[in-house]
Structure formats: C-alpha cells, structure tokens
Amino acid sequence: xxxxxxxxxxxxxxxxxxxxxxxxxxxxxxxxxxxxxxxxxxxxxxxxxxxxxxxxxxxxxxxxxxxxxxxxxxxxxxxxxxxxxxxxxxxxxxxxxxxxxxxxxxxxxxxxxxxxxxxxxxxxxxxxxxxxxxxxxxxxxxxxxxxxxxxxxxxxxxxxxxxxxxxxxxxxxxxxxxxxxxxxxxxxxxxxxxxxxxxxxxxxxxxxxxxxxxxxxxxxxxxxxxxxxxxxxxxxxxxxxxxxxxxxxxxxxxxxxxxxxxxxxxxxxxxxxxxxxxxxxxxxxxxxxxxxxxxxxxxxxxxxxxxxxxxxxxxxxxxxxxxxxxxxxxxxxxxxxxxxxxxxxxxxxxxxxxxxxxxxxxxxxxxxxxxxxxxxxxxxxxxxxxxxxxxxxxxxxxxxxxxxxxxxxxxxxxxxxxxxxxxxxxxxxxxxxxxxxxxxxxxxxxxxxxxxxxxxxxxxxxxxx
Amino acid sequence: xxxxxxxxxxxxxxxxxxxxxxxxxxxxxxxxxxxxxxxxxxxxxxxxxxxxxxxxxxxxxxxxxxxxxxxxxxxxxxxxxxxxxxxxxxxxxxxxxxxxxxxxxxxxxxxxxxxxxxxxxxxxxxxxxxxxxxxxxxxxxxxxxxxxxxxxxxxxxxxxxxxxxxxxxxxxxxxxxxxxxxxxxxxxxxxxxxxxxxxxxxxxxxxxxxxxxxxxxxxxxxxxxxxxxxxxxxxxxxxxxxxxxxxxxxxxxxxxxxxxxxxxxxxxxxxxxxxxxxxxxxxxxxxxxxxxxxxxxxxxxxxxxxxxxxxxxxxxxxxxxxxxxxxxxxxxxxxxxxxxxxxxxxxxxxxxxxxxxxxxxxxxxxxxxxxxxxxxxxxxxxxxxxxxxxxxxxxxxxxxxxxxxxxxxxxxxxxxxxxxxxxxxxxxxxxxxxxxxxxxxxxxxxxxxxxxxxxxxxxxxxxxx
Numbered sequence: 001x002x003x004x005x006x007x008x009x010x011x012x013x014x015x016x017x018x019x020x021x022x023x024x025x026x027x028x029x030x031x032x033x034x035x036x037x038x039x040x041x042x043x044x045x046x047x048x049x050x051x052x053x054x055x056x057x058x059x060x061x062x063x064x065x066x067x068x069x070x071x072x073x074x075x076x077x078x079x080x081x082x083x084x085x086x087x088x089x090x091x092x093x094x095x096x097x098x099x100x101x102x103x104x105x106x107x108x109x110x111x112x113x114x115x116x117x118x119x120x121x122x123x124x125x126x127x128x129x130x131x132x133x134x135x136x137x138x139x140x141x142x143x144x145x146x147x148x149x150x151x152x153x154x155x156x157x158x159x160x161x162x163x164x165x166x167x168x169x170x171x172x173x174x175x176x177x178x179x180x181x182x183x184x185x186x187x188x189x190x191x192x193x194x195x196x197x198x199x200x201x202x203x204x205x206x207x208x209x210x211x212x213x214x215x216x217x218x219x220x221x222x223x224x225x226x227x228x229x230x231x232x233x234x235x236x237x238x239x240x241x242x243x244x245x246x247x248x249x250x251x252x253x254x255x256x257x258x259x260x261x262x263x264x265x266x267x268x269x270x271x272x273x274x275x276x277x278x279x280x281x282x283x284x285x286x287x288x289x290x291x292x293x294x295x296x297x298x299x300x301x302x303x304x305x306x307x308x309x310x311x312x313x314x315x316x317x318x319x320x321x322x323x324x325x326x327x328x329x330x331x332x333x334x335x336x337x338x339x340x341x342x343x344x345x346x347x348x349x350x351x352x353x354x355x356x357x358x359x360x361x362x363x364x365x366x367x368x369x370x371x372x373x374x375x376x377x378x379x380x381x382x383x384x385x386x387x388x389x390x391x392x393x394x395x396x397x398x399x400x401x402x403x404x405x406x407x408x409x410x411x412x413x414x415x416x417x418x419x420x421x422x423x424x425x426x427x428x429x430x431x432x433x434x435x436x437x438x439x440x441x442x443x444x445x446x447x448x449x450x451x452x453x454x455x456x457x458x459x460x461x462x463x464x465x
Numbered sequence: 466x467x468x469x470x471x472x473x474x475x476x477x478x479x480x481x482x483x484x485x486x487x488x489x490x491x492x493x494x495x496x497x498x499x500x501x502x503x504x505x506x507x508x509x510x511x512x513x514x515x516x517x518x519x520x521x522x523x524x525x526x527x528x529x530x531x532x533x534x535x536x537x538x539x540x541x542x543x544x545x546x547x548x549x550x551x552x553x554x555x556x557x558x559x560x561x562x563x564x565x566x567x568x569x570x571x572x573x574x575x576x577x578x579x580x581x582x583x584x585x586x587x588x589x590x591x592x593x594x595x596x597x598x599x600x601x602x603x604x605x606x607x608x609x610x611x612x613x614x615x616x617x618x619x620x621x622x623x624x625x626x627x628x629x630x631x632x633x634x635x636x637x638x639x640x641x642x643x644x645x646x647x648x649x650x651x652x653x654x655x656x657x658x659x660x661x662x663x664x665x666x667x668x669x670x671x672x673x674x675x676x677x678x679x680x681x682x683x684x685x686x687x688x689x690x691x692x693x694x695x696x697x698x699x700x701x702x703x704x705x706x707x708x709x710x711x712x713x714x715x716x717x718x719x720x721x722x723x724x725x726x727x728x729x730x731x732x733x734x735x736x737x738x739x740x741x742x743x744x745x746x747x748x749x750x751x752x753x754x755x756x757x758x759x760x761x762x763x764x765x766x767x768x769x770x771x772x773x774x775x776x777x778x779x780x781x782x783x784x785x786x787x788x789x790x791x792x793x794x795x796x797x798x799x800x801x802x803x804x805x806x807x808x809x810x811x812x813x814x815x816x817x818x819x820x821x822x823x824x825x826x827x828x829x830x831x832x833x834x835x836x837x838x839x840x841x842x843x844x845x846x847x848x849x850x851x852x853x854x855x856x857x858x859x860x861x862x863x864x865x866x867x868x869x870x871x872x873x874x875x876x877x878x879x880x881x882x883x884x885x886x887x888x889x890x891x892x893x894x895x896x897x898x899x900x901x902x903x904x905x906x907x908x909x910x911x912x913x914x915x916x917x918x919x920x921x922x923x924x925x926x927x928x929x930x
Binding site for chain 1: 794
C-alpha cells in the first residue's frame with residue numbers, strides 16, 4: 001500500500017504559488033520523504049493558473065512541473081489536483097466565474113470547455129514526468145454543487161456525470177499529449193503492476209475524481225457514489241471524522257478510527273469491476289473533534305484499519321505542515337493538521353504515520369510481516385434500489401455516521417474474528433456472480449431489522465445474518 | 466491641466482501582475498508618454514497583493530514600485546489605486562471575503578482593519594517615489610455597496626463615511642511612512658503649486674476616493690457626493706456616457722460630450738472649500754454607444770469642454786490599450802477603449818487626445834493660447850435639502866442624465882456666450898458668501914419650473930432666471 005501526504009506548503013500556504021520558491025518546496029519535500037512516504041498530492045490554485053477563461057499561464061504550469069521534479073528528487077511521486085476550487089475553507093474561483101460573470105460551473109458550455117482546457121493543459125504540463133502519480137480533477141469540487149455551500153451551482157446527477165466525464169477526458173488528453181505521447185503512457189500503464197498487487201510499484205498516471213463525503217452520506221448531493229466509481233481509474237474517498245463520526249463514537253471509538261476503512265469499503269461497493277483501486281486520498285485528525293493528545297493514536301489506528309481493506313491504492317494523509325499562525329481566518333483545526341509543525345518539527349501523529357509507512361509502505365523491508373491482501377470474504381448488503389429498480393432515496397443517509405447501515409457495518413466489523421471490516425455489496429448487484437467472485441465475496445449478510453439508527457449502534461447486540 | 470491615461474497593460478491585461486514584465490511595462494509607458502501625457506493611473510489586483518487577510522506580499526508591492534519607477538523613466542507620474550476590486554466587469558475579491566468567509570467589506574472590523582493595512586502598505590511602498598501622483602483607495606469601490614451589484618455589501622451612508630475615512634487615513638499613514646517620512650511629504654506638498662494653478666507642476670501625493678457615477682445619480686447608492694467631496698485631497702469623477710447620456714443625446718450630442726464637464730461641475734458643488742481640485746479620473750468613448758468612427762470627435766469635444774471647467778486637476782483617459790481579443794468574457798466595448806490598439810497602433814482617438822495633451826498639457830509650449838482658468842461666474846442652484854434640512858430624496862435622480870437638473874444645466878451651458886457650462890451651487894450653501902466668493906460665483910440661477918425631465922431637454926426653450 002502506498003503512503004502519501006497532502007502537501008500544504010509551510011511558507012505562505014497555497015498562496016506560495018504567487019511567489020514560487022524551489023528551495024521552500026524542496027525543504028518541505030525532504031521532510032515529507034523522511035516520513036517514509038512515497039508520494040505527495042499538490043494543489044495549484046485555479047485562478048492563479050487560469051485568471052482569464054482563455055488565459056492559461058504557462059509560467060504557472062512550469063511552476064507545477066518544477067514541484068513535481070523537486071518532489072521526484074526526494075523519491076516522491078506526485079498527484080496533481082487541478083480545480084482548487086476549495087481548500088481548507090477557502091474557495092478560489094476565477095473572476096470569470098463570479099459576480100457579474102457568474103455562470104454554472106458544471107453546465108455552462110463555455111465554462112466547461114475552458115475548465116477542460118485548463119485540466120488538459122495542467123495534465124499535459126506534467127505528463128512526461130516519470131514520477132507523476134496522477135491527475136485529480138480537483139479537490140472536492142462537489143462542494144460547489146449543493147448546500148451547504150453558500151452559493152451553490154446546482155446541477156442534477158446526470159449533469160454531474162457529464163461534467164466528470166468531460167474533465168476526465170480532458171485529463172487523459174493532457175496525459176497523452178506529453179512528449180512521450182499516448183504510446184508512452186499506455187506502455188507505462190501496461191507494464192506497471194496493479195496498484196493492489198502489494199508490490200508498491202507505481203502504476204501509470206491515474207486520473208481520479210475526488211469528492212467530499214456528502215457523495216456517500218447526503219441524498220441531496222448531486223455528485224454521488226457513481227460519480228466516484230464510474231469515472232477515472234480509482235475510487236477516491238476523503239475521510240473526515242468531524243462529519244459526526246467522532247461526535248457519535250468518540251475520537252478514538254471504532255466508528256472514528258474505522259471511518260477511513262468504512263468509507264473505502266462503502267465506496268468500493270459501487271465499483272463495476274473487481275480490483276478497481278480505492279484511494280483514501282485524504283484523512284486527518286481534526287482537533288475540533290480529536291484531542292491533539294489523541295492525534296497519534298487516531299492516526300495509527302486509522303491507518304492500521306485501512307491496511308485491512310482490499311484493493312487499497314494508498315492512504316494520503318492530510319497534511320504535511322500546520323498552517324502558520326501568521327495567516328488569518330482558517331478554521332482553528334487547520335492550524336494543527338500537519339504531521340509537521342509549521343516550522344518543521346515532527347509531531348506525534350507524524351511519528352505514528354512514519355512508523356507505519358516505514359513498516360508497510362513501498363520502503364518496507366522485504367521480510368516485513370505481510371498485511372492481508374485477500375479481500376474480506378463477508379459483504380454487508382446495501383439496499384440501493386427500490387423494488388421498481390429506482391435508486392432509493394434515504395440510502396445515503398443510512399450510510400452516514402449514525403445511520404442504520406453504518407451501524408450495522410461497524411457492528412459486523414467489530415465482531416469479525418480477524419478484525420477486518422466487511423465489504424459492501426449493492427443489492428442490485430448481488431446476483432452478479434462474476435462480480436462477487438472477482439471481489440472475493442463468499443458470504444452476504446443482511447442488515448438486521450433491529451439495527452438502531454442512532455448513537456448506540458456500536459454497543460447494540462445485533463445479530464448479523 | 467494634467468493629461469493622463471489609465472494604464473491597461475497590453476500583454477495579459479491586469480493579470481500581467483502574475484507575470485510582471487518590466488519590458489512589457491516599459492513599452493506601454495513609452496507609448497503613453499508619446500501622447501504628451503504626464504501621468505498614468507495603475508491598478509494592482511487586490512487578491513494578488515493580499516491573498517490572505519494577514520499576508521501582504523512584499524514582492525507584489527515591489528512590482529508596483531517598479532511600475533512607478535519605469536513610468537518615471539518616461540517622464541510619467543503615477544497614481545496607484547489600491548482596492549481592485551472591480552475592473553472592466555470583473556470583480557477581484559480575496560478569498561477571505563467570499564463564499565464561506567463572506568463578511569461585509571465595509572463594516573466588518575477585521576476586514577476593515579486588514580483592508581486598511583493593505584492600503585497603508587501599498588502607499589508606503591511608493592511613498593518615496595518622486596513621480597508619485599497619488600493613491601486612490603480603489604477603483605469605484607462603491608460598486609460593491611449596492612445594487613446593481615449581484616451580491617452587494619449593503620451599508621448606510623454613515624458607514625460609507627467611516628470606511629472612506631479609515632482608508633484615507635491608512636493611505637496617509639503609508640505616505641508618511643516612506644524613507645523621507647512625513648516631513649518630506651509635507652515639504653513636497655507645501656512647495657508644490659496648486660494643481661489648479663495651470664502650471665502643470667506636480668502637487669504632493671494626493672489621496673483620493675473614486676466612485677462610479679451612481680454616487681451622483683442614484684439616490685439609493687450609499688456612497689454619495691459627500692463621500693467624494695469630504696474625503697481625500699481631490700474630488701474624483703468617472704464619466705461614462707453609457708449611463709444614458711449617449712442614449713438621450715446621441716454620442717456627439719451636447720449631453721454626451723459635455724458629460725465629463727457636467728460631472729466635474731456637479732461633484733464640485735459638494736466641495737466644502739473653494740479651490741479643491743476636481744479630477745476627471747476616468748472618461749472614455751465606449752463603443753456600445755459611441756460609434757468607433759465618432760470616438761476621436763467624442764474625445765476631442767469631451768476634453769475641450771473639460772478645459773472649460775475650473776479647478777480641474779486633470780483628465781485621465783480610459784484607457785491606454787485595447788484589451789486583447791485573446792482574452793475572453795469582457796463586455797464588447799472593453800476591446801476598443803484604448804488610445805492604442807492592443808498591438809500598439811495609435812488610434813484616431815489617441816491622436817485627438819495627443820493633440821490636446823500637447824497643446825494644453827504640461828508639455829505645452831509657453832506661448833500656447835491659454836485656456837480659461839477663472840471659474841464660470843454663473844451657478845445653477847441644486848435643491849439639496851428639504852425645508853426641514855434633511856437631504857431630499859430624488860435629488861440624485863434629478864441630476865442623472867435626462868433628469869430635471871441635468872437638463873437645466875445643459876440648457877444653460879449650451880446658451881452660455883462663452884460656451885462654458887455653469888458651476889453648481891447647493892441651495893443649503895447659497896448663503897455662504899465666503900464659499901461663493903471663493904468659487905467666483907457671482908450669479909445664481911434657478912432651475913426653471915417648466916424644465917422637462919425627459920428626452921427633449923436640450924431643445925426646450927426654457928428661460929433661466
């Protein structure tokens with residue numbers, strides 16, 4: 001399994017793109033590499049790269065490419081996110097999409113075409129980098145599609161699919177446009193081992209779509225599980241236990257330290273092909289619900305549970321460095337999410353991450369004890385459709401922390417003899433023997449009728465069928 | 466009178482701040498200087514300089530200072546606007562003021578303090594430049610305070626005064642903080658001739674507040690005439706005949722080519738001291754109402770009428786260069802407002818501007834025929850208050866193009882034997898002999914009762930009292 005870190009630049013946060021410093025970048029990357037990480041995820045700011053709809057700044061693309069090179073010099077692969085978009089409570093939307101120029105971000109033809117042009121150009125700028133892990137369309141862009149965003153660009157699920165498909169296609173065009181071209185990319189991809197093979201070898205560049213967890217937990221969010229599973233090369237999840245998990249279960253309760261594992265299993269249920277990689281692309285220990293004294297334990301337990309899941313591409317911790325107190329207006333928790341302090345001291349959570357990365361990551365000793373790579377044989381059945389075949393509204397609420405399905409999964413996980421949480425299978429696919437066989441599912445269990453829907457799910461003595 | 470040009474960078478428009486190029490800047494400034502202009506007005510982008518509320522980028526301030534130096538090398542003084550804010554239909558608002566971080570731009574204490582810190586830092590960065598014309602708080606910031614802005618930060622007039630006072634004080638602190646300090650500034654100011662003296666010598670750095678014309682024409686706009694007249698060192702006006710003037714009067718009708726003159730006279734009515742400079746800081750020939758074939762004539766007639774007004778600091782044309790067609794989403798007219806094409810060819814309007822600048826600007830020959838510098842002796846009385854002393858609602862609508870007061874002023878101007886439009890005096894101040902004497906007003910005339918309020922005002926045979 002791959003271990004990575006989301007890079008939050010220690011000097012100037014992401015505003016450092018305005019004053020790009022190779023030496024500041026190198027210092028951060030050196031620190032990240034020292035953790036035993038094999039990759040970083042980086043975040044250009046959209047309005048900085050594309051300040052006018054038809055102006056994509058070549059110098060900004062060069063800066064991104066330089067970061068990839070610098071990271072590579074420390075042995076780190078790099079995933080580049082395009083549409084930021086949103087980062088740590090701040091929205092960065094180009095002026096050509098705001099105020100007098102406000103149009104729907106996801107459906108306006110000019111906007112979509114120009115956004116795709118940016119994604120393509122960004123992908124093209126790094127396509128030939130040997131250490132390119134992949135391109136993510138943008139960080140949690142689904143935040144912009146519905147409440148609670150203050151001014152959402154409302155769309156339908158179908159419009160979300162069209163947008164995601166357009167962006168993924170743009171990224172693929174960009175990746176194919178590098179000097180080595182599509183052949184090089186395809187050759188690299190074909191020769192790369194599966195990310196789930198456990199060898200830690202790097203696959204060819206991946207294209208991914210990242211969503212915040214409303215995709216799985218909020219029935220009103222236009223971007224849903226299918227948008228994660230049906231687009232790109234891996235299914236991406238972001239786990240943040242301030243979503244109610246920690247409030248319900250305690251910061252170190254099973255529902256919190258298993259939340260990353262659960263979300264990986266839940267999201268994977270929508271994968272149409274067995275073996276599609278699942279990527280826990282963001283997970284962190286937010287101090288609004290995790291006491292800083294518990295951060296290391298939370299980190300360690302969270303990653304251990306993730307190691308129990310199947311087909312995991314990797315875990316990418318949020319984040320490398322605390323935000324400097326010299327910068328204003330961040331939510332309090334953002335100042336303390338780093339594995340390093342802002343001035344570069346390793347924090348206890350960083351030590352916990354590093355220990356696991358060194359033990360289980362790509363740099364692990366050849367004789368390291370193996371983690372289980374076979375899939376959990378048991379799958380909990382998720383009622384995804386009504387008898388008439390339509391998607392069941394309320395499905396996602398039941399999957400949210402405290403919901404009936406989430407409670408049943410957690411109960412099953414905690415009772416499992418090997419401690420591994422079950423897989424999840426959609427009722428609509430339960431008859432697909434090839435799929436279930438490919439996923440290694442040999443036993444399907446139903447959510448017990450008497451599963452509670454609230455706080456006491458963990459302690460409830462439900463009997464799994 | 467001073468002749469200047471608003472600098473619209475030919476390469477990359479104002480996004481060029483992200484890729485600051487001294488040579489591109491120098492080429493633009495050389496072209497502007499060739500027109501006989503003595504100054505430029507420049508526009509940093511607020512989010513580029515202050516991307517976080519507590520991060521003011523020193524490198525951005527250095528770039529601004531470099532532009533001032535480069536302009537100076539071509540003999541140009543420079544006015545620096547701080548809060549952009551708004552430019553050519555695009556809003557540039559920092560992420561710490563938008564979306565999840567939206568707070569009232571004018572009243573939130575943290576926002577006001579940090580905005581003032583930016584204004585102060587910007588002024589301080591250029592305070593010692595010998596060719597600094599002044600600091601304007603920002604370009605038409607009053608656009609953000611009310612409709613038709615799509616998402617206005619609503620305030621009261623009093624809150625507008627508090628904000629303007631805070632920003633002007635911040636600019637003054639910045640100007641006093643330069644290496645030469647307050648003494649140097651005051652000394653320079655004291656030794657400088659009055660901007661209205663006609664010698665063309667540069668006054669000490671001015672601090673000004675710029676508003677779009679809703680301040681004078683829209684009774685609902687929180688920022689009004691007093692905000693222009695009571696803050697800073699000069700009363701600033703921006704004249705754009707797409708406000709109805711051209712529609713009512715024709716692009717070359719008196720109500721259009723006299724609109725700059727009228728606005729100067731109207732705004733000056735609120736000046737509390739005789740001799741306060743009035744600055745037509747923006748005026749241009751917008752192609753949505755002015756046929757490009759008429760642009761040169763419009764330019765020439767507009768400036769000639771401005772020369773007839775008293776106490777005019779200068780006229781600063783919008784703008785130096787057409788916006789490149791390679792940049793998207795500008796209103797059509799913005800692509801054709803330059804005195805130069807985007808690739809540097811002088812346009813007919815530029816020739817007209819240059820002829821007048823060379824004839825009447827600071828570079829004019831010593832034996833050039835003088836323009837009238839005494840003030841028009843006649844003043845039209847504007848009913849600003851109700852009998853109970855409160856401001857009369859509807860006052861500003863009557864001043865707008867097509868309004869009763871505007872029609873009467875235009876009628877009086879067109880009938881004047883010397884062709885000079887009258888001054889404007891507020892009824893509330895008509896008994897202030899010192900003020901009227903200082904302004905050179907010897908005759909007050911009333912708006913005729915039968916002045917029409919609509920299209921035919923110019924042709925109406927009203928008798929002025």
